Amino acid sequence: MAAATVNVLPEASEVRDGRLLIGGCDAEAVAREHGTPAYVYAEDDLRARARAFRDALAAHHDGPGEVVFASKAMPSTPVLRLFAQEGLGCDVASGGELHLALHAGFAPERIYLHGNAKSRAELAMAVEAGVGTIVLDNAEEARRLSELAGDREQRVLLRVTPGVDADTHEAILTGQAGSKFGFAPADARALIAAPPAGLRIAGLHMHLGSQLFAMEPYRRAIRALGTLGDFPVYDLGGGLGVPYTAGDPQLGVETWVAGMVEAAHAELGGGRELVLEPGRALVANAGVTLYGVDSVKPGAAGELLVAVDGGMSDNLRPMLYGAAYEAHVVTRMGAEGVASTVVGKHCESGDVLVRDALLPDPRPGDVIVTPATGAYGYALANNYNGQPRPPVVFCSGGSSRVVVRRETYEELHGRDV
Template structure:
């Protein structure tokens, strides 16, 4: 089924995700890193269908809220393959997290709170999230590995945190975790973080006579949004990072831990497109503005990070135009310099590489209803998340 046919059948705006491409990418990661655990980062894009695909392909899943965990439970995702994240987990979320495969402790206060919730006779496996002092990422808002960020435990405080976890019989320290940023397209920052983290494993062994069996190096694997960009090379990454870990462990006479990686964007971004219809074409101030029936409510990333996308108006060409959204914000710009000077109302607009952080970050700003999600597999299309209706927005109101 073509994109034009999908737009006619399901309307616009709409997210379209290629199930076959998602599954293939999951298999690529498993094949590249066969001795490691690959946990899909659900914050990138999570629906019941997506959670099911990930489970069926043998990946683990990381979640960062009670809602994401509830969705995973709703499809029977194996609890022992779930990693629960969050820098400010609520008491309710900590209660719900007990029993998952790993809980990532982000601050020392969580240690005692979580331990108090573990039923008598049980133990909860945990990681300690470390701030390794390695900064990487395409935008300051998504660099999470340096001090001065809200995430993780600074290196200077890690030893104390380890002692606190080890003093709690309800907890088992399974390993350390770090996440240095997002949309990283070079291997070198991951290599640097790996060396720092192995050194911390050695510190735990030396000070506490405890060998931790796992090391989670997080995600942040970048993708190409434009034709002249490149993403993180999975083959190069898989050849380099485990080797760095093994070499550093050998130098420190430390057993090599099982590695865990958490790609999200790299699994799903390229599998998605967003479809719009042109509503109006306006020429003023020497520019041509092509306005569509969606915008920052279904894709806030251009306004938040200055993200850029490859955008086309099939069948149109000519002078460059600016594709803008329908919202009452001057910053509601989807793309600039799109060659579609002859665009007309009703034309289809296709935005590529929108599988990650679109549906997940979508909102009802201006009380605009959220788009549906359409899955495509084997040439057939089906609805996996229905379009939000105004009645659903009003249902939340409690009256005057």
């Protein structure tokens, strides 16, 4: 029996006469109008995914709860504003992300400040802004925040490293013993026993890592939290994996949320405030990247080398993690293809976006789509080789609009003094 395949394109997409439509917009027309490379999001997908998480938590949990967007996955104001409109909170991990969240309209009390190396300036910024929850990573940070809090009482959570390994890339594994993130259980117990003045320890936080598809590691980690005491608030982090190619596993929002809540009820008891922090799972499959093909030539193994007008400057994940993606010609979707490698334009042999693609008669001028780039493409974008960063385009109801414009050459030296 053939393995089941999953659709990695946005739900609000379709193929009509071999042409890809995203949010009702013809992908080639979007590329011609707004240029390439471009990050393109199905706006309705973003909203639907936010509602799916909120609805699942409300359906399965018997107490207060909150879904918080891990903004590191896509820290652009238009996406943040959309999630604020949809009733999500916001997880930030730096002063810059805090600034963006406030600028996008998140109420300060709905913001959670994370980070393993918060500066005094970042903590002061959070206190002055009235950030609702600061997630402490270490004892020095607690001491520093206590000084800054003064006469105010600051709600905090302790990030605990539960010592649980999960099946994912080592670079995005965060809950194992010895992780750079969080308190070891013994250190957490010491701070719980003698909390610094001005800090109200409301509960505990954990985060096992990213791209996780099994629930058992979560349950073991939640059980470990339960050994540290009884608290009103438990932030269980995020990490729900997403499919990047048709053969990847898929867990699903409903299954993940139900599993998290069931484990929390079993290990911690009911009625607690539960916080979930999805990031990638909210944005990855809602977005794609469109590229223009600049050249095609034969490779050493008989494949075609298809060079596009972007690369590691707009999607660093293949080089960082060996991440696999699909590629399709947007005007010949589903047509029989030939073995192709999609390479970027940068001065690195490792600048390869997609290996083992099957592209139908690729030629210069074609528009290629790589699905599932909605998370960490924009966030990790850079100016290598002087490449301006791409625009962000929202598509909905057959209309497209630029919500973040393309960077200009002049902006490459705009900070020079």
